[in-house]
Amino acid sequence: MNRRxxxxxxxxxxxxxxxxxxxxxxxxxxxxxKETNSTSMPITRTLNAPVAICTWGFTDAxxxxxxxxxxxxxxxxxxIKGVAVEEEDIRNTTVGKGGAPDRNGxxxxxxxxxxxxxxxxxxxxxxxxxxxxxxxxxxxxETPHVMLAGEGAEELAYKxxxxxxxxLTPSSAAAYKEWLKTSEYKPLINxxxxxxxxxxxxxxxxxxxxxxxxSGLSYKMKGRVGDSPIIxxxxxxxxxxxxxxxxxxxxEIIKTVGSFLIVELMRQxxxxxxxxxxxxxxxxxxxxxxxxxxxxxxxxxxxxxxGSYCIHPGFAMMEYRNxxxxxxxxxxxxxx
Ligand code: SD4
Numbered sequence: 001m002n003r004r005x006x007x008x009x010x011x012x013x014x015x016x017x018x019x020x021x022x023x024x025x026x027x028x029x030x031x032x033x034k035e036t037n038s039t040s041m042p043i044t045r046t047l048n049a050p051v052a053i054c055t056w057g058f059t060d061a062x063x064x065x066x067x068x069x070x071x072x073x074x075x076x077x078x079x080i081k082g083v084a085v086e087e088e089d090i091r092n093t094t095v096g097k098g099g100a101p102d103r104n105g106x107x108x109x110x111x112x113x114x115x116x117x118x119x120x121x122x123x124x125x126x127x128x129x130x131x132x133x134x135x136x137x138x139x140x141x142e143t144p145h146v147m148l149a150g151e152g153a154e155e156l157a158y159k160x161x162x163x164x165x166x167x168l169t170p171s172s173a174a175a176y177k178e179w180l181k182t183s184e185y186k187p188l189i190n191x192x193x194x195x196x197x198x199x200x201x202x203x204x205x206x207x208x209x210x211x212x213x214x215s216g217l218s219y220k221m222k223g224r225v226g227d228s229p230i231i232x233x234x235x236x237x238x239x240x241x242x243x244x245x246x247x248x249x250x251x252e253i254i255k256t257v258g259s260f261l262i263v264e265l266m267r268q269x270x271x272x273x274x275x276x277x278x279x280x281x282x283x284x285x286x287x288x289x290x291x292x293x294x295x296x297x298x299x300x301x302x303x304x305x306x307g308s309y310c311i312h313p314g315f316a317m318m319e320y321r322n323x324x325x326x327x328x329x330x331x332x333x334x335x336x
Contacts, residue, residue, distance in 0.1 A: 048304030049206050052082060052320040054199040055247040055298055057327055059318060061085035065201055066320025075201040075209035076115040083133045083211045086197045090169045094195050097130045098169045099215025101176050102222045107167035109215050110229035111136045116207035116239035120146055122229040123153040128164045133211040135162060179219055196228055198235060198245025200300045208243045210235050226250025232260035241267045242302055248295035256282045262299050272299035273307030280309050284333055
């Protein structure tokens, strides 16, 4: 038995034993399978998969991933395929091509991926490649490293057939020109200026993986890197437990290692919803005021249960399940 199957079977047996101990019966709404544990006791396994969730209201991206999962694609490739929809959509001003530039007028992208075996890859400060989540997968698979920056990441991309692209579009260049008039570095709250995509997928086998991709904060300092490409901050997966992804002011997510925290809280028994709420509360309790910035989290556990929570109202999570794509308005710490 390879490590992956060993862990999967171990976690399934663990879930079954815990459920038996609490008298909870695991009823699946989707996939129900009988398993046998080491003492030959039948265990009903709940997978409720496939499931795809993502940050903000990215209907098409989430549906793309969900349909790919339905067709049998593995969780990592489905997440990368889903987020590519936003990377390639020039209307999205904080992801991929068309993303807002830094203060010098250069668009630079960050991304990370993590698979169900605990492997991960990331790229930061990439200036000429649109599909940076796919590039993060190349770092994961084709190098002995986890993260590559700037020119090194781009060299790797060209070696693997990626094409150079102009990421600054006429409309992002015009918005930048307008911004230069005041050069005001404003805090960002919601989708109108802030729409990184973090996506978590559970495939038909119940394996979980994710991807996170962004151009970061609009008009950031040159070289600034946020949470999205930092494993544990913007994205974290532990296939025995679940996964989490973040969006919002990356500095706050990094300081509290938000996605790792959520997965660890789920490991301790919290639901995805409770874990997201506690991770937001960690940030809130460290500040006198959180009026000025947004942070939002999404999470999924091994049973396919999901949760989301944020600081300011206005954040929504997309969820694809049983071939249905739904927008889930997320509860927030601040009520207005
Ligand atoms: C960052 N977390 O670079 C990203 C920004 C973001 O929606 O989420 N925008 O800090």
